[in-house]
Amino acid sequence: MPSLLLTRIEELVTNDPEVPCADGLGLLRDAAVVIEHGQVAWVGPSAAAPAADRNFDCHGGALLPGFVDSHSHVVFAGDRAAEFAARMAGTPYSAGGIRTTVQATREATDEQLAVNAGRLCAELLRGGSTTFEIKTGYGLTVHDEARSVEVARRFTDEVTFLGAHVVAPEYAEDRDAYVELVAGPMLEACALHARWIDVFCDRGAFDADEARRILRAGIERGLTPRVHANQLQHGPGVQVAVEVGAASADHCTHLSEADVAALADSQTVATLLPGAEFSTRSAYPDARRLLDAGVHVALATDCNPGTSYTTSMSLCIALAVREMHMTVPEAVRAATVGGARALRRPELGRVVVGGPADLVLLDAPSYVHLAYRPGVDLIAQVWQGGRPVRSPDVS
């Protein structure tokens, strides 16, 4: 692969702690970047840029690390537009809506699932998410969860087994049997192609003991836990997540002081998903409280057909700033290095020599425009491992 010099970068967000910068973004102005063999080979001021095989003019735009979307549910069939419209007309959300998608997913062929997931993954990538996680959780049988894992694995290394999304409808009268199914044969069928195990620990889903049973079975099988926690009400989800050493506790909308303290004392990232509050017209998590307590925060889309049908990390950044009182640098860091931490991929979310050339170019002079110009597609180009996504690189 020939080397490529990106020139005329007005503002470069490196997230490199070696680059002095008050807000932690490691900002460089009037910068250049060289990509070679899929990696960042050089970063520095334009005036000092070395020659490369080809040049790409960034026309004074801002360049950022690719977004790391650490929470999505894009393997499913059907849509729930009617449910969304009803909710906007006043019907409240409960976790049971997931069952509508379960039925459609079970009826779909593998190819239909793959086509739908592929469409959404392409959307994620065009939107600047150069790494994304995908959860299962709309099959809820051994067979349907196993094929969901297989479909997800076609699109990402970051596959999460979420057989414990809700209790499968045919086990409604025997929850214990479903928990044993998830922690036993279903886990066995899914573990080989998954990296993570997740449980929805909340009202209408699984309680603390059920979550512990499933997460510990996953850990024994070599998976690393993450938890859907405290989305719908106060509860034990965050405490369970910290207790089992989860990489992230996701949602974190209803937290006690003890929850915040537990997160601050742990390696567990609080992943905030403002697309869900936006789409369910619910109160947003208190990001300031988490950040001020020293909790590591990530932003992700939660892309799913029920409660957050968006692939746009740009929207999530704008919502985090406007609705959750995060500063723009905090939101951008949460969408990049925060997501990388939530996926335990420290090489991601940064523009540093030797790191992957996962980059997002904005048709705007500053990263601030991601929040300042909500709803506008500002992304001019995306490179994933040095490969252009939106259009061929031109000299």
Ligand SMILES: [Zn+2]
């Ligand atoms: Zn989710």
